[in-house]
Amino acid sequence: MGFLDIEHLEKFYGTNQVVKDFNLSIEKGEFISFLGPSGCGKTTTLRMVAGFETPTSGRIRINGKDVVDQRPNQRNIGMVFQSYALFPNLTVAQNVAFGLRVARAPKAKIRGRVAEMLAIVGLSEFGARFPFQLSGGQQQRVALARALAVQPQVLLLDEPLSALDAKIRVSLRSEIRDIQKTLGITTIYVTHDQEEALSMSDRIVVMHQGVADQVGTPFEIYNTPKTRFVASFVGTLNQIVATIQDPSTGTLQIGADSVTLGRPLAAKTGTEVGLAIRPEALSLRPQSDGALSLPGRIVAVDFLGSVVRVKVDTGSGVMSLDMFNRPTAPPPVPGEQVALSVAAEDVIVLSDGTAVGQSR
Amino acid sequence: MKVNRFWSWLAIAVGVIYFALPLLGTIEFSLRMRRGEYSLDAYRAVLADPRFHETFGYSVIMAICTIVFGVLLVVPTAYWVRLKMPRLRPLLEFITLLPLVIPPIVIVFGYIRMYNTSSLLPLTGSAMGTNLLLMFGYATLSLPYMYRAVDTGLRAIDVRSLTEAAQSLGAGWVLILARVILPNVLIAVLSGAFLTFAIVIGEFVLAALLNRPAFGPYLQLIGANRAYEPAALAVISFAITWACMGLIQLVTQFSKHTKAPR
Numbered sequence: 319m320g321f322l323d324i325e326h327l328e329k330f331y332g333t334n335q336v337v338k339d340f341n342l343s344i345e346k347g348e349f350i351s352f353l354g355p356s357g358c359g360k361t362t363t364l365r366m367v368a369g370f371e372t373p374t375s376g377r378i379r380i381n382g383k384d385v386v387d388q389r390p391n392q393r394n395i396g397m398v399f400q401s402y403a404l405f406p407n408l409t410v411a412q413n414v415a416f417g418l419r420v421a422r423a424p425k426a427k428i429r430g431r432v433a434e435m436l437a438i439v440g441l442s443e444f445g446a447r448f449p450f451q452l453s454g455g456q457q458q459r460v461a462l463a464r465a466l467a468v469q470p471q472v473l474l475l476d477e478p479l480s481a482l483d484a485k486i487r488v489s490l491r492s493e494i495r496d497i498q499k500t501l502g503i504t505t506i507y508v509t510h511d512q513e514e515a516l517s518m519s520d521r522i523v524v525m526h527q528g529v530a531d532q533v534g535t536p537f538e539i540y541n542t543p544k545t546r547f548v549a550s551f552v553g554t555l556n557q558i559v560a561t562i563q564d565p566s567t568g569t570l571q572i573g574a575d576s577v578t579l580g581r582p583l584a585a586k587t588g589t590e591v592g593l594a595i596r597p598e599a600l601s602l603r604p605q606s607d608g609a610l611s612l613p614g615r616i617v618a619v620d621f622l623g624s625v626v627r628v629k630v631d632t633g634s635g636v637m638s639l640d641m642f643n644r645p646t647a648p649p650p651v652p653g654e655q656v657a658l659s660v661a662a663e664d665v666i667v668l669s670d671g672t673a674v675g676q677s678r
Numbered sequence: 679m680k681v682n683r684f685w686s687w688l689a690i691a692v693g694v695i696y697f698a699l700p701l702l703g704t705i706e707f708s709l710r711m712r713r714g715e716y717s718l719d720a721y722r723a724v725l726a727d728p729r730f731h732e733t734f735g736y737s738v739i740m741a742i743c744t745i746v747f748g749v750l751l752v753v754p755t756a757y758w759v760r761l762k763m764p765r766l767r768p769l770l771e772f773i774t775l776l777p778l779v780i781p782p783i784v785i786v787f788g789y790i791r792m793y794n795t796s797s798l799l800p801l802t803g804s805a806m807g808t809n810l811l812l813m814f815g816y817a818t819l820s821l822p823y824m825y826r827a828v829d830t831g832l833r834a835i836d837v838r839s840l841t842e843a844a845q846s847l848g849a850g851w852v853l854i855l856a857r858v859i860l861p862n863v864l865i866a867v868l869s870g871a872f873l874t875f876a877i878v879i880g881e882f883v884l885a886a887l888l889n890r891p892a893f894g895p896y897l898q899l900i901g902a903n904r905a906y907e908p909a910a911l912a913v914i915s916f917a918i919t920w921a922c923m924g925l926i927q928l929v930t931q932f933s934k935h936t937k938a939p940r
Contacts, residue, residue: 322725370842390845397846403839418856468847503782672890 319382321346321504322367324474324638329362329528336362338528340376347502349495351515354525355551360508361476363525367506368474369393379473382506396465398501400477402457402589409435410460411445418467435463438497455486462494466501473498473505479514487511491518512552514542523564524548540596546668549594556637557668562587563591568662573634576612579662592668599664602656610665612637612658630652651661701916708909720910729896730911734879737893740809741878745818745871748824751817753867756828757859760837774825777818782883785815790887808888815884820877824870831866832859868929872922882916 320343337359344350352360353427365371367378369390375618378385385393404413411432418428436442439459449457458478465473475494479487495518498505509515515522516536524539526547532539542547550557560570560577565587568579572593585591614632626649637658641656643649650656725729731922759766777785789811793801801807817824837859844854860867885892897915901908 368842368846370845390842391848391850393846394848395846397843399839399843401836401839403836403843405840405843405858405862406835407858407864416844420848420853428694464843470846474846598849 319379320344321348321381322506323377323379324367325377325379326362327363327366327378328374329359329366329371330374331578336528337366337373340528340530341677342523342530342533344504344506346504348504349498349507349518349520350527351507351519351522353509353512353515353552355510355524358525359528360510360523360525364474364476364506364508367472368395370396394471395470396468396470398458398461398465398473398475398478400463400480402449402454402481404457404460404464406449408446408448410441410452412447412459413449414445414464414467416464421468431467431541435467438466438500439463439632441494442653444501453486454482455490458482458490459493462497466497466503471504473503475505475507475510477510479509479511487514494518516552524551543594543666546592549668554597554638556600556635558593558595558632558635558637559589560593562589562591566643572612573632575612577612577662579610579665579667581662583667594666594668595637595664597638597640600640600658600660602628602638602650602658610660610662612660614658615654616650616652616654616656619652621649630656632658647677691808703916704909704912708906708913711802711906720906721914724900724907724910726915731894733891733893736891737879737885738920740813740816740892741875744820744878745874747822748817748820748870748874749867751915752821752824752828752870753860753863754855756825756832757837757855760829760832761841767929770825771829774821777820778822782815782819782881783887785818786884786886789815801890812884812888812890812892815888816881819881819884820870820874823873823877827870827873828863830929831863834866835859865930872926876919876922877916 320531322342324342324344325341327333327337327340336357342350342362354360361490362371366373369385369388369392373386376386376535380393380395399643402530403513405416408416411652414432414435415428418431423431432445433442436445439462440535441456441459441463444452444456444460449460452460458481460512461478478494479490482490494507497504507515516539519536521535521541522531523533524547526545532548534542539548539552543552549555558572560572561571562583563571563576565585568581570577570579570591570593583591612632614630614637616628617631617636618629620627620629621643626641626643628641630637630639640660662677708720709716709718711717711723757769759770790802791797793799793807793811795803801811840858840862841854844858849857877894880897881892882894886895886898893915897908899913900911902921
């Protein structure tokens with residue numbers, strides 16, 4: 319049993335089921351991200367934990383106590399919203415103090431706690447300002463300080479960086495993670511941005527059509543996706559179709575070529591399977607023995623600074639390849655004939671259903 | 679361009695003649711009490727009349743009570759409908775428009791019939807009960823303005839997020855309304871309040887038929903018996919209404935936290 323347990327959680331709006339048999343156990347101090355596209359049920363699940371939505375069925379236990387029947391103001395959960403939701407009529411300091419005032423904390427304690435929280439989010443000088451006098455990033459920091467001031471059991475963040483520009487997003491996400499680690503607070507973070515989820519989380523829950531498709535560390539989610547959806551949603555992925563020739567040796571036919579993965583496959587001979595390869599796993603240079611080789615022609619080269627993205631037409635589809643920029647080696651040119659190579663263990667075999675991943 | 683400007687000026691001129699000329703005429707007439715010269719005698723006579731003080735004071739108190747009652751009725755209702763039952767908003771808008779369609783005389787006859795001394799709730803049997811009835815009537819008449827003002831105020835803030843933020847910080851419904859919602863729609867509430875004030879001060883039908891000593895019936899009484907004083911009273915009433923409008927503007931200007939919202 320974890321610190322926060324969600325068991326068989328379901329939510330219907332009329333006949334529309336938006337969360338289906340959701341199960342998750344979160345340890346104390348863990349940072350969990352719910353990752354998925356719009357309408358996948360991630361925010362609804364978060365709102366059920368916060369108490370703003372009532373589950374149709376299932377249980378939510380925090381520190382061993384079932385909270386489903388508790389009102390939101392009884393759960394001691396801190397919440398940060400995408401729209402900041404700062405009280406416009408209160409100053410920054412009054413916003414941060416709001417929860418403590420509601421709890422009738424002594425004035426001296428409130429003053430101390432507000433100063434401490436504003437120092438943590440780096441806004442000590444801004445206590446007397448009103449929300450409209452702050453930038454979006456500053457407002458979200460105040461919202462974070464306000465949520466943390468009451469020392470909640472769990473911190474919930476609902477796409478808190480979505481309304482901010484790219485540069486602020488990157489700096490604020492590392493700040494949020496640092497503060498979370500310092501305070502050791504159990505956190506659920508909802509996002510549709512895979513980079514945010516991968517860079518911040520201890521574990522990620524990838525959600526799709528109301529179902530938790532996969533729960534795992536960012537490393538596991540990225541490298542061993544369990545379903546087609548996870549594979550396609552997290553990171554860029556090249557997908558090609560192959561036919562199994564010999565499942566015992568993992569021999570596959572791709573177009574006119576035949577390649578061997580060197581590991582047994584679960585499907586039968588003649589079955590069509592999807593293969594997924596990350597752009598960074600592909601190389602234009604020949605690799606060690608056992609690597610797969612796919613001939614092709616370069617159709618586009620995108621120079622992205624530290625990375626050069628090359629698109630190669632292999633005849634059975636266009637594949638993306640990422641290579642590091644090296645000042646001594648100019649990027650390849652479109653039209654060049656090349657051989658793409660990939661280590662056999664970097665090829666992810668997807669099946670039609672809840673497909674098989676493969677381990678590295 | 680020139681043609682456009684000509685028509686614009688013509689429209690303004692017609693508007694000024696239609697609205698301002700009668701007012702200027704009334705002001706001019708109210709100053710002519712003393713034969714052969716302009717004076718403020720009519721105003722002096724009105725302001726010295728104890729009945730003016732009594733009726734105006736009564737109406738001010740009734741206006742304040744109506745405003746408090748209206749705010750307590752409308753703010754939680756508009757907030758709740760916006761938060762929990764947005765589908766009911768058209769119905770609520772329709773209901774709040776009814777006082778503009780149903781004449782006050784119908785309302786007051788309904789009241790007298792429902793709450794007369796031989797009814798189950800004989801409110802008209804005592805002065806306090808009749809005052810209460812009059813306040814309910816005023817609140818009904820001001821409902822279209824109060825509701826619209828509050829609803830516009832609520833539209834300008836993110837009601838749902840603010841409510842949920844306050845809830846997650848431990849606040850209950852009363853605290854949310856008092857500390858989060860009301861302060862953020864205060865300007866709108868004040869607009870509604872000043873409009874209510876202006877309506878109550880000038881209202882005649884309810885007060886006359888419920889036989890209460892309000893400013894409206896006093897205006898009518900003076901108008902029927904004197905020559906210059908009614909003009910002075912009309913100007914005073916007009917000035918009160920305009921002062922209310924000015925106060926709305928002033929309060930909006932002085933609101934610290936609503937300037938230049940991003």
